[in-house]
Amino acid sequence: MNDVQLPARRSDATRAGILRAARARFAGDGYQRATIRAIAADAGIDPSMVMRYYGNKAQLFAAAVDVDLRLPDATRIPPDRLGETLVAHFIQRWEGDPTDDALLTLLRSAATDESVAARLRDIFREQVAPVVLAVVADPAEAALRAGLVATQMLGLAMCRQILLLPPIVAATPALLVAHVGATVQRYLTGPL
Amino acid sequence: MNDVQLPARRSDATRAGILRAARARFAGDGYQRATIRAIAADAGIDPSMVMRYYGNKAQLFAAAVDVDLRLPDATRIPPDRLGETLVAHFIQRWEGDPTDDALLTLLRSAATDESVAARLRDIFREQVAPVVLAVVADPAEAALRAGLVATQMLGLAMCRQILLLPPIVAATPALLVAHVGATVQRYLTGPL
């Protein structure tokens, strides 16, 4: 019995199971259509347990999407390869397990929930903008460049992972990295 | 029964009022959060009237978003100005009255309603792809180019009109036409 030192309690397993089910449901159905009942059923427990552990639906969502884009340090990438590197990073990220990528989950729900949209704006400000600021000195200019990059990257995620637009779904990652990467590169280092 | 002979009935005004209210609600709240009750209240009539005129919520939504992008004839635009022309077209379209632009309404609901996403794919296939096919002979190549254009244009719409990303909201239309237009131009006529 090592419950004292490493409290691997049954409650921890339940808690983790709820979170895993919640991530999958929120990713597939969005915030509103995902129900506490369905999440509980997936986790094999009672709906009231979800409330017990996470308080309410909003707090469960917040716990399910703790987003860390894990963006690379831009100063350690050859300046002329920033675009393709970033695009490859994002694609590789969500291509693995789309139901576990918080960015896709947020994107799916942001269109109909203002609080989620606000969260996405925060992530942009705290994680994306700083990376661009590392290679573009002027803050105002960096913000615009980062914003342009966001339009292209979020549009790619929408078309490939959410709208499932046939020609974009069919495209290979390498092809997307080449073409979209060139766009991102220009937004980052091209003329303004 | 006879819509041609008696065009100015009271019912027509009611019907139009419902549709106007529905467009605004669906545009602002998305399909799920927009309620029949709220639409009826906005139109100043009883909720049951909405059902009487449009059958159910899904049919009302379908009637509210009959999308005609009214894209220009690509063959009548100077080939090297296709990008900026298309971007300017879209911005001007939704900048006027965002609550009346069906494309934005569809985009807001597509992330959480598969039927709406399917509708958006149809619009892409029927209205966007043909325009590109007019300037790119090969069908497969045209589909890919059109898809890339879609990633950029829908991403721009998302960031500027739905997510309200600060640097993109603050950007002038002219600036967006210049930078995003250059991207679209490359997707249409650049090397593959």
Next chain:
DNA sequence: GTCTATAATTCGATAGAC
């Protein structure tokens, strides 16, 4: 810790009076 039971809302849709 886990579940039963249920409260309190909200929504789409229907029936029928006038």
Next chain:
DNA sequence: GTCTATCGAATTATAGAC
């Protein structure tokens, strides 16, 4: 043609037994 009244279903959330 318009409205009143209401049904039936689904949801979040709570109270409390075991």
